[in-house]
Amino acid sequence: MNKQHPQQQWREAVIAHAEAVNQYVAQGRAHGWDDLAQPPAPATGHLLEAWQAALLAINRPGVDEPQRQLFREAWPPAHQPLVPLLDAQAQWVGPLLLLEDGSLLARVGLPQDKGQVLRIDAHSVTPVIGISHFGRCPQRRYYALANAEGVRVTDGWGGPLVARLAWPHGLEGLPPGYPFEPLDLPPAPITLTPFPCGQRVLLVSDDGIFVLAASGATRLLPRQQAILDDLLRGVDPDDIALGLAMAHAALAPDGRLIALGEQYGRHLVLDDQLQPVAAIGPASECPHFALFNRRGDQLLLNACHRYQGASLGVRVADLPGLDTEPGSDHPRTPLLHQGARIHSGVARHGEYIVGDAHGYLRAFGEDGGEHWQHYLGSTISALDISADGRTLVAASHAGFISLIALDSGRPQWQIGTGAHAEVRRWVCWKGFDAPLAW
Template sequence: MNKQHPQQQWREAVIAYAEAINRYVAQGRAHGWDALEEPAAPATGHLLEAWQAALLAINRPGVDAPQRQLFRDAWPPAHLPLVPLLDDRAQGIGQLLLLNDGSLLARVGMPHDKGQVLRLDAQGVTPVIGIEHFGRCPQRRYYALANAEGVRVTDGWGGPLVARLAWPHGLEGLPAGYPFEPLDLPPVPTTLTPFPDGQRVLLVSSDGIFVLAANGATRLLPRQDDVLDDLRQGVDPDDIALGLAMEHAAMAPDGRLIALGEQCGRHLVLDEHLQPLASLGPASEYPHYALFNQLGDQLLLNACHLYQGASIGVRVADLPGLDTEPGSDDPRTPLLQQGARIYAGVARDGEYIVGDAHGYLRAFGEDGREHWQHYLGSTISALDISADGRTLAAASHAGFISLIALDSGRPQWQIGTGAHAELRRWVCWKGFDTPLAW
């Protein structure tokens, strides 16, 4: 029988496993993987009850910062030991923003879940009342705040109201004279992105992708021309699918371009007048994600198959009129990343940071050169980065939110190849009254 205290057992097991995995990865990259055997995970199931009791205790009122740090040192964060609890406790974090004061705005629950919007900081967790979904413009100035009544745009978080926009009714951009039905309920936002003018909002939802404005909504997907083509070919209006899967869109930093897509078809890029600019064949099976670089002169386009994926890059200067087939070897659309099905991403100077289906944050250059990887665990569901590029916020489908100081050194317990240190982790699980700080 192991007579060590549970926290000592946990600490030694977590650090030993992280160091073993990091050695394994370093050896595989240097010498190849054929002769290597992946390290086995240590047995930690018997420690879970003690871990949870300690987590609850350290989150009681009155616990000071030094005590929290001692707890974190004694019980270093890890994902794998908690896997046995995830089936019953996990819930995804659908939206996440790092506010200018260092606090986090998070929607606990994926878009179609009931969910709750919370503000998290070192002092605690505060519910945000009256907001069900949110988003921020690429220039970090305007915020979109949504509930059943519509979408409000404010100048800054907590700032003055600058626009009030109605939800689309669902018939926008559909051919007249056909028996299409309006939406029964407002669309559930996958993402909301205000334009830099603060007067419009890009809405991505499974009911369609729209631009919301004071004079009404404009449909971007499904496209009216595609619906008309189906009707002309004799497709019954009841059989025309207006819903989207894997719907996604990205706005250029200056708001003048929109890259968008969904499971069927290609990657599309629209100009500032919302007119087609480019149509790009995916590098894998299904278009899945889009992201502009920090300068706005390159676009990353990800497509997926099962839990893998591939991403191409294209210079914005090459977009006008560009039309490529799936799997194209056009030199204007080189492969930038192979392997990641991307669910969330951010960009900083010369670098993309993306979250994949296997729980890794992966960073690579605009030339496709890999920079680093950092393990959080479970599918990464949301990411945001500070304006100075030094702090990263990441969330997962397992219900974890991680605040990471980039380029600040890697602790012993961290799995990854980058020099990044997690500052704080929140456990946002079913059964907890509030997210608990780890």
């Protein structure tokens, strides 16, 4: 029988597992993976009750920051030991924003669920009343704040109102004269992104991708011509699927280009007048994610097959008139990154940081060169980065939010190849009254 205190057992097991995984990765990268056995998960199941009791205790009122730091040292954060609890307690977190004062804005719950928007800082978790979804423009100035009545755009978080926009009714962009029905409820936003002008918002939802404006909503996907083609082929209107799978879109930093797509078809690029610029065949099976680099002169386009993926890197200058088929080996659509099915991403100077389906943050250059990887666990559902590029915040399907100080050194319990230190983690689980700081 192990007579060590539970926290000592936990600390030793977590650190030993991290060191074993890091060594495994280093050997695989240096010499190949053929004869390597992946390290087994740590035997920590008997410690979960003690861990949860300690987590609840450290989140009681009156606990100061030095005590929290001692708790993190005694019970270092890890994903693998908590896997037995995830089926019952984990929940989706996203989107996620770092505000200018260092606090976080997070939505807990799937996009289609009621969910809850929270503002989180080092000392408190506060529900944000009257907002069901939110988003921010690429220039970090304008915020979109949504509820059942519509979408408000403010100049800054908590700033003055600059636009009030209605939800789509669902008949926008559909061929007239056919018996399509309007939406029963407003679309549930996957993302809401104001344009840099503050007068329009890009809405991505399973019910379609739209641009919201004072004059009304414009449907971008599914496209009217594709729907009309189906109708002219004799497809019954009731059999035409207007919903989207893997819907995604990204705005260029200056708002002049929109990259968008869904599971079926190609990557599309539109200009700010919503006119076609390019149609690009995916590098894998299903278009899944798009992201512009920090300068706005390169576009990352990810497509997936199951839990793997591949990303093209296209220069914005090469986009006009570009028209390629899936799997095309076109010189203007080079393969930039292989392996990751990307669910979220941010860009800093010369670097993309993306979150994949296997729980890793992966960073690579605009030339495709690998920079580092950092393990959080479970699918990475949301990312944001500070304006200075020094602080990253990541969320996962497991219900974790991780605040990471980039380029600050790697603690011995961290799985990864980068010199980055998590400074705080929140556990946003079912059964807890509020997220708990770890």
